[in-house]
Amino acid sequence: MQSDLKQDLIDKISATNDENLLLLLKADYEYFVREGEMDVTDALSEEDKTELISMVGEPFGFDTISQQEFDEAIRQWRTK
Helix, strand or coil: CCCHHHHHHHHHHHHCCCHHHHHHHHHHHHHHCCCCCCCCCCCCCHHHHHHHHHHHHCCCCCCCCCHHHHHHHHHHHCCC
């Protein structure tokens, strides 16, 4: 006997003709059933992994600028 959730998903998948949605669902399913075979960072270089770890440790808003600084930075491209 299938769970209600499983049957609900089966029904919805069976009812759709959206090829893009089906491809997305298939990719997600295949990713999550691999259990430990691959991590999303496996394709990154060591340099990229180090940078990512560093960015995670930065305080929120580390590289943000004020609206005034932004306006001054793009002033040359504005037209009146």
